[in-house]
Amino acid sequence: MNKNKIYPWYFMAGALLVYFILFFLPGLLGVGYSFTDWSAYSTELNFVGLDNFRTIFSANENYTKIISNTLVFTLVTTVIKNVLGLALAVLLTKSVRFLNLHRSIVFMPSVLSTLIIGMLFKSILDAKSGLLNTALRACGLGFLAQKWLVSTEYAFGSVMAVDIWRGTGYIMTILIAGILSISTDYYEAAEIDGAGGIQKFRYITLPLILPTLATTTVLNIIYGLKVFDMVYALTNGGPGKATTEVLYTAVFKRFGTGQYAVGTALSSVMFVIMIFVGYFMIRLMTRNEVIE
Amino acid sequence: MKNPKRFTERLLRNLIAVMFSIPCLIPLLLIVFNSLKTKQAAAAMDLSLPALPIPWENFSVVIEKGKLAQSFLNSLLYSAGSVFLCVFFASAAAYVMSRNQTRINRFLYMFLVLGITLPINYVALSKVLITLRLNNTRGGIILLYTAMQLPFMTFLIHGFVAKVPTELDEAAVIDGCGPVRLFFLVVLPLLKPAVITAGVLTFLNTWNEFTAPLYFLNSTSKWPMTLSVYNFFGMYFKDWNLVCADILLTSLPVLLIYLLGQKYIVSGMTTGAVKG
Numbered sequence: 001m002n003k004n005k006i007y008p009w010y011f012m013a014g015a016l017l018v019y020f021i022l023f024f025l026p027g028l029l030g031v032g033y034s035f036t037d038w039s040a041y042s043t044e045l046n047f048v049g050l051d052n053f054r055t056i057f058s059a060n061e062n063y064t065k066i067i068s069n070t071l072v073f074t075l076v077t078t079v080i081k082n083v084l085g086l087a088l089a090v091l092l093t094k095s096v097r098f099l100n101l102h103r104s105i106v107f108m109p110s111v112l113s114t115l116i117i118g119m120l121f122k123s124i125l126d127a128k129s130g131l132l133n134t135a136l137r138a139c140g141l142g143f144l145a146q147k148w149l150v151s152t153e154y155a156f157g158s159v160m161a162v163d164i165w166r167g168t169g170y171i172m173t174i175l176i177a178g179i180l181s182i183s184t185d186y187y188e189a190a191e192i193d194g195a196g197g198i199q200k201f202r203y204i205t206l207p208l209i210l211p212t213l214a215t216t217t218v219l220n221i222i223y224g225l226k227v228f229d230m231v232y233a234l235t236n237g238g239p240g241k242a243t244t245e246v247l248y249t250a251v252f253k254r255f256g257t258g259q260y261a262v263g264t265a266l267s268s269v270m271f272v273i274m275i276f277v278g279y280f281m282i283r284l285m286t287r288n289e290v291i292e
Numbered sequence: 293m294k295n296p297k298r299f300t301e302r303l304l305r306n307l308i309a310v311m312f313s314i315p316c317l318i319p320l321l322l323i324v325f326n327s328l329k330t331k332q333a334a335a336a337m338d339l340s341l342p343a344l345p346i347p348w349e350n351f352s353v354v355i356e357k358g359k360l361a362q363s364f365l366n367s368l369l370y371s372a373g374s375v376f377l378c379v380f381f382a383s384a385a386a387y388v389m390s391r392n393q394t395r396i397n398r399f400l401y402m403f404l405v406l407g408i409t410l411p412i413n414y415v416a417l418s419k420v421l422i423t424l425r426l427n428n429t430r431g432g433i434i435l436l437y438t439a440m441q442l443p444f445m446t447f448l449i450h451g452f453v454a455k456v457p458t459e460l461d462e463a464a465v466i467d468g469c470g471p472v473r474l475f476f477l478v479v480l481p482l483l484k485p486a487v488i489t490a491g492v493l494t495f496l497n498t499w500n501e502f503t504a505p506l507y508f509l510n511s512t513s514k515w516p517m518t519l520s521v522y523n524f525f526g527m528y529f530k531d532w533n534l535v536c537a538d539i540l541l542t543s544l545p546v547l548l549i550y551l552l553g554q555k556y557i558v559s560g561m562t563t564g565a566v567k568g
Contacts, residue, residue: 006461007392008471012400015385015442018377022420022439023407030416088312095302096309104554105313108320111550111557113500113518116539119525120319123337123532131322131338169316170561177562222409228503233522251415255507260415267413278409282402286447 027271034265040258052265062242063250063266070246073160074224080164081220082213085171090201092172093179103176107169114166118233121162125149152243155235159244163230167223171216178212179205218281225270228252323543327351327536334533350537354524358538362513363520367545369430370516371498374437378445378494379487381438386449387479391458401450407443414507421508428510436508437498445490448563452486453479489560492553499546517542 037048056063092103109117124131125148133145148158186204195203228248231237237245237253247266254263318339326334327350328342355361389401417436418427426432456479464478480487502518509515512523521535521542528534550557 003392003394006465006471006474007388009388011384011388011471011475012397014377015381015404015446016400018381018435018439019404019407019442021424022417022436023410023412023442024403026413026417026420027410029419030413033416033419091305091309091312094305096305102309102313105316107558108547108550109316111496111500111546112319112543113502113546115500115502115518115522116543117319119522119535119539120322124319124322129336131318134336134338165315173558174562177558226411248411252507255415255418263415264413267411267415270411271413274409274411275406278406279402281409282405285408286405 027268030264030271031268033261034268036261038261038264040260048261052261053269055262056265056269062245065242066245066247066250066266069156069242069244070225070227072156073163073227073246074221076160077163077167077224078217078220080160081168081171082216084164084168085175085216086209086213088168088172089175089179090205093176103173107173109166110170110173112166114229115233117162117166118230121234122149125158125162149235150239152240155239156244159231159234162234163227166230167220171220174216174219175209175212178209182208214284218284222278222281225274323536323539325536326532327540329533331531331533334536335530337532347533350533351541354534354537354541357528357534358520358524359512360517360520360538360541363515363517364541366430366514367499367516367518370433370437371495373434374441374498375491375494377434377438378441379491382442382445382490383449383480383483383487384475385442386446387453387475387483389446390450390453391461401446405443405447405450408447412440414503418507427508428514430514433504433509433514436504437494437501440501440504441494441497445494448490448493448560449483449486451563452483456482485556485559488553489556489563492549492556493560495549496546496557 034052035047035049037046037051056067058064088106092099092106096102125133127133127145127147127150130148132148136142136145146154148154182205186208187200190200190204226248227246231244231246231249232252235244237243237249242250247270251263251266254260254266321339322337325339325342326337328346330343330347333340333343385404389397389404421427421432421436424432426435460478460482461474464474469478499516500518502516502522505514505516505519509519512520515523521538524538525535
């Protein structure tokens, strides 16, 4: 049988066309535009070489801070979400009352809009009348109350904390699926040999869940580097000079002020890095697939 | 108690589980409680129970002032449109890419799925949209959402196609079935679980998305619910009862879909992470 006839190319055409024109092409064009002085103020387009990249990587601009913020955000949220998610996954695969209810509740923040979560936490974390500080004061822990979102000291930590709150349930859900796919034979054999709970985790669960942990790490990194919603809704980069600014809030601001060339250069740095890093990440994700 | 150690261990486990669940529940309770209060009672945004009588008019006020009917229809159009296009394009592409694994098709699959990791260059995209006259149009947003969701959904369905036996295709072809009929009448019905999963996930993602409208929709009459709730919050930030009512109405569709389609959402999100 002629496979090209039974499975014709035009079945792929729709997906490839839409994806190429509205997703990949802007990425490519963006790389090109980053070598120009494209802006909202002039209709002319001049080649400026590496000027935009010099701006981005020069020390006297905030961009290095923005890039390091993005990396710190990615690292911290990835590690904590994985650790907390794994702990919860282990807990919620044991005999706990209302097991499914717990799983559903912890996962729920992942289906709500980030923008809405941001608005709610703006109220919860309000310094004066927010729920968190009010509760702390009511418990006699008033000294712990902070200006969570408006002080340069705590703002970035608060943003990461809210993001961890939102994303842990998702990671947990994936890890639960990973733990449940481990054969119970291993645990039974270990029990006969007299292994305790910690030993079972260390020598059975952990090694067998490593591939799943690798995937959740990849997903977290992809998410963290591209984060926009959460920061936009909570602090929009503030307070002060770029305290919580990340790559994509910075791109959005350049877009708003008409500095298209710098915005597209910032975006392109990520685009080029992700083409290479992403290739390995995707290889990792597709490795479980059946290949004929 | 036969085994006191076991008992305390159990108790501790349950306590920890509750300790983690409650913080995840608090924001939802905040929304529900405060949407049922008067302006004065909701001003504190705390977890006290709403007093009777419940001011149900909050919802009608917010529907009118927040122009929710319009934005609800927009959101519905964007989500439904991109669910349809995305599921259709993704399943057709995943099917051929999985069944006919030539060198070029494998490359095209990788190329498409690479989009899961790639960031969108919104600045350059604006240029493309203007050139195509899709800027600030509803059709443009639907196509854009489709493009954003296609990589993951193709990946999701691709894994599933491999599980459908090829013998069926062969039998159908021998019986004189053409490629189009083969796909729609034989294969697609068997892909139903994956298609539903992809549809549910696309719906959730597009319903919650607001970055693309933020960049490309200038007129408020085209805004989806998430963006208009944010706008409403900016105008009525002192009326938490109304803001909460607005948030509740905006979140209701996703919460409903989550409750009804949890099985599909979880299976879709774990694709690729766990050996099936």
